[in-house]
Amino acid sequence: MSDGYPIGDVARRLGLSVDALRYYERAGVLPPADRDAGGRRRYAEHDVHLLEVLLHLRDTGMPLAEIATFTGLVRQDPAGVPERLALLRAHREVLTARIAALTRSLGVIDGKIADYDARLTAAAGAPGAR
Amino acid sequence: MSDGYPIGDVARRLGLSVDALRYYERAGVLPPADRDAGGRRRYAEHDVHLLEVLLHLRDTGMPLAEIATFTGLVRQDPAGVPERLALLRAHREVLTARIAALTRSLGVIDGKIADYDARLTAAAGAPGAR
DNA sequence: CTGGCACCTGGAGCGCTCTCCAGGTCAAGC
DNA sequence: GCTTGACCTGGAGAGCGCTCCAGGTGCCAG
Numbered sequence A, B: 001m002s003d004g005y006p007i008g009d010v011a012r013r014l015g016l017s018v019d020a021l022r023y024y025e026r027a028g029v030l031p032p033a034d035r036d037a038g039g040r041r042r043y044a045e046h047d048v049h050l051l052e053v054l055l056h057l058r059d060t061g062m063p064l065a066e067i068a069t070f071t072g073l074v075r076q077d078p079a080g081v082p083e084r085l086a087l088l089r090a091h092r093e094v095l096t097a098r099i100a101a102l103t104r105s106l107g108v109i110d111g112k113i114a115d116y117d118a119r120l121t122a123a124a125g126a127p128g129a130r
Numbered sequence C: 001c002t003g004g005c006a007c008c009t010g011g012a013g014c015g016c017t018c019t020c021c022a023g024g025t026c027a028a029g030c
Numbered sequence D: 001g002c003t004t005g006a007c008c009t010g011g012a013g014a015g016c017g018c019t020c021c022a023g024g025t026g027c028c029a030g
Helices: A007-014 A018-027 A045-059 A064-075 A081-125 B007-014 B018-027 B045-059 B064-075 B081-125
Strands: none
Touching (some): A018 A064, A045 B081, A081 B045, A081 B081, B007 B018, B018 B064, B045 B064, B064 B081
């Protein structure tokens, strides 16, 4: 039955490199994968689900070291649930603050775009303007 | 009249290190600052304004190399205005996409928080639940 | 039996963005 | 006149997140 997906399949499915996946395992971001008889990693569906969640954490700016902490808590299920919750709530705060900051910066950039646009249309509308 | 602010003042005002400021100049992110008689950098108000805009670009994920391109265009004012506009518009697209992605990830994280919350209240509300 | 391919390990290397350091100059205050 | 502190330069070092490599194993197809 050769349970689970090989590393290449998982990498392709999630748009990662196999090197990145192995690197995550070394770094503790991923729990050590099960191995088949030949020593190759085999990923179960729930491993992939966990990885997808971890990628959302990564993509929202959580450092790998902190994701590794989270993964460590997942591995002590169910004992780690309160800490996991606290960690996610703290990250949620950071993330909403970041989104707010990005949105403010977007406003500044839009202001600049409007400026340049005005300069350009002014120059076009009144060539050789006084 | 010793025109302009010394590097330390600018750094404090914008929350940067003086090393970072000098690094930005080396990298072309900042135009070479004017110098006083003793060779020390002196920043005029408009230098600080430019820097603030550049920091918004940096904070929204634009790589320093690209910011340096932008700065180069600023230095050829007014010739560089159309390219600056194009560059900002392109960055604006990237940025809105990033904000959207972060918002989606926030939703996933909120879902996880809700899950854990439910597990915790279930465990508390029905200790030794069947 | 021979390729070829996906996988393995340990470790080196890389791109980015700073940060720190040694060694030196200069102006102001005591 | 001497110390102190902010500034200068060029260059090395650091942390993060991968990416690449050499050298090797095991399985399947032809």
